[in-house]
Amino acid sequence: MRENRLRTLWRDDKAAVNGWLAVPNAFSAEVMAHQGWDSLTIDLQHGVIDYQAMVGMLQAISTTPTVPVVRVPWLEPGIIMKSLDAGAYAIICPMVNTREDAQKLVAYTHYAPRGTRSFGPVRATLYGGPDYPQHANDTIVAFAMIETAQALDNLDDILSVEGLDAVYVGPSDLALALGCKPDFDNPDPKAAQAIDHILARAKAHGVTAGVHNGLPEVAKARAAKGFRFVTVSSDARLMAAGSQQILKAMRS
Numbered sequence: 001m002r003e004n005r006l007r008t009l010w011r012d013d014k015a016a017v018n019g020w021l022a023v024p025n026a027f028s029a030e031v032m033a034h035q036g037w038d039s040l041t042i043d044l045q046h047g048v049i050d051y052q053a054m055v056g057m058l059q060a061i062s063t064t065p066t067v068p069v070v071r072v073p074w075l076e077p078g079i080i081m082k083s084l085d086a087g088a089y090a091i092i093c094p095m096v097n098t099r100e101d102a103q104k105l106v107a108y109t110h111y112a113p114r115g116t117r118s119f120g121p122v123r124a125t126l127y128g129g130p131d132y133p134q135h136a137n138d139t140i141v142a143f144a145m146i147e148t149a150q151a152l153d154n155l156d157d158i159l160s161v162e163g164l165d166a167v168y169v170g171p172s173d174l175a176l177a178l179g180c181k182p183d184f185d186n187p188d189p190k191a192a193q194a195i196d197h198i199l200a201r202a203k204a205h206g207v208t209a210g211v212h213n214g215l216p217e218v219a220k221a222r223a224a225k226g227f228r229f230v231t232v233s234s235d236a237r238l239m240a241a242g243s244q245q246i247l248k249a250m251r252s
Contacts, residue, residue, distance in 0.1 A: 001128045001135040004089050005067050006039060006229070010208050015223035018069065018210070020234035022046070024053035030060035032235055039067035041231065044079070045094050051082065055123070058087045062127050069141075075101055077116070080108045085120055087127035089140060092168050096144035099157035106163035109142040114163060141165045143210060143229075146198050147173035155198065159205035166208035166229060169198055184214040199226055 009016045019037040021029055024047075032040055040061055042054050049057070054070065061068045070083040071092040080091055093105050107115040114137055125132045128139070144158060145151075147170035151158065159167065171191065172182035180188035187195065195211065202209040203226060210229030213219040214237075219230040233241075 001131050001139055004139045004141060005065065006090060006141055007139070009038065010228050013228070015228045015230055016067075017219070018229055018231040020212075020231050021057060022049070022234050022236045023239075024049040024057070026053075026056035026060040028235055029057035030063060033061045033064040033066040037066050039069050039090070039229075041069040041071055041092060042088075043071045043234075044083075045071050045073045047236075051079075051086075054083070055086050058123070058127070062087065068127075075104060075108075077104075077108045080105075081117055081120075084109065084117065084136075084140060085122050085124055087123045089128075090143060091140070092143040092145060094145045094170070095148065095151075096146065096158060097148055097150040098154050099161060102144050102158045102161040102164050105142055105144055106161060109140055110137045110163060143168040145170050147177065149177045152177075152194060152197070155201050156205070159201055159207050164207060166210055167198065167202055168210040168229065169195055169212065171195060171212055184212055185218040196225070 006016050016038040019032055019040045021040055021042045042049060042057050044054060058068050067089050068087060069090040069092060070088040072079045072083055075093050075096060083091060091109055096102050096105060108117060109115060111117045121132050142164055143166045144164055145168045171184050171187055174194055175182045175187050175191040178190050178194060180191045199209045208228050211222050211227050212231045214233060216232050219232045223230050
C-alpha cells in the first residue's frame with residue numbers, strides 16, 4: 001500500500017505543512033498539490049465543495065506525493081466512509097466533544113475487528129494499491145477536532161481512546177466557545193492558553209497535535225512548540241492575497 005507520508009514525518013518528529021482547499025475545482029487542487037505541500041485538506045465542512053468535486057480534487061492531488069486529507073462536515077459515518085473510499089488518507093472530523101464521539105470516529109475509520117467501516121474502497125484501491133484492505137487500518141489517520149469547551153473538559157478522555165491518531169485545534173471555534181474573539185494567529189490569552197494545554201495533553205498521551213493557522217510565522221512558532229501538523233492559509237486566501245499584492249503594486 002502507498003505510504004502515508006504524514007505517518008513517516010511524524011515518526012521522524014517532523015511537522016507536516018498542510019494546505020487548505022476551499023475552491024471546488026480539480027485544476028486548482030492540482031496546481032496547489034504541485035507546489036510541494038506535505039498534505040492538502042479538502043474542506044467539506046465550510047465553503048462550497050460537494051462530494052463529486054472532492055473526488056475530482058482527490059484525483060488531481062494523486063498526481064503528486066502530497067497526502068490527500070478530507071475534513072468532513074460532521075461526525076457521521078456515511079460521509080466519513082465515502083471520503084475514505086474515494087481515497088482520502090486522513091479524516092479531520094469537527095466537533096468531537098466526548099470520549100464516545102472519539103470512539104465513533106475511530107470505529108468509522110477502521111475496518112472490523114477494530115471498527116465498523118463498511119467495505120467498498122472503490123477508488124481507495126486505485127490510489128493506495130491492491131493491498132489497501134490489508135493495511136488501511138494502520139495507514140489512514142483519524143483527526144478529532146478539539147474546538148469546544150466541552151471537548152476541553154473531556155480532553156484526557158478523548159485522547160485516551162485507542163486508535164485515535166491525532167487531534168486538530170480549530171482556534172476560531174475554540175476561542176468563541178471560551179468567550180474570546182475568533183482569531184487564528186493572535187488569540188486572546190484564555191484561548192492561547194487552551195491551545196497550549198491541548199498540545200501538552202496530546203504529547204502526554206502520545207497523540208499527534210495539529211492546528212489551523214493563517215500566517216507562516218505563526219505556524220512555524222507552533223511547530224517549534226511541538227505541533228506536528230500545521231495548516232497555513234487556504235487556496236482562496238492565497239488567491240485573494242496574491243491579487244491584492246499585484247493590484248496594490250499596479251495602483252500605487
